[in-house]
Amino acid sequence: MGVSRKTTILLPAELHERLSRLAEHRGTTLGALVRQACEIQYASLPIDARLEAVRELSSFHLPVGDPEDLESESVPESSEVTKRARQLVESGVASWKGGKPKGSRPRPRVKGKSASAIVLEDRR
Secondary structure, three states: OOOOOOOOOOOOHHHHHHHHHHHHHHOOOHHHHHHHHHHHHHOOOOHHHHHHHHHHHHOOOOOOOOHHHHHHHHOOOOOHHHHHHHHHHHHOOOOOOOOOOOOOOOOOOOOOOOHHHHHHHHHO
């Protein structure tokens, strides 16, 4: 890793307490925990560490299917709603030009608080 250099950082008391508890839970020091977080967030791992991770992952010998099988398993089937919407577009009852819905014109008038205001109020 090379020569270490000392750095002093100030943490809010609550964050310091949470990180100290986490370090204790993991059986490490607060300094080691912060260094590891910095490595993960801001520095790429050396090539030998990345190669070791690839070797470790490849040692699991997990079954992997053909790309076509993987795609068919990961892409969901069209729902009945999607099928019905396509039928409406194809029959000319509805239209879609590829964009997001723009809503109705004129916009409906809302009486009382909006749903977002109620949600924000509940979160407080």
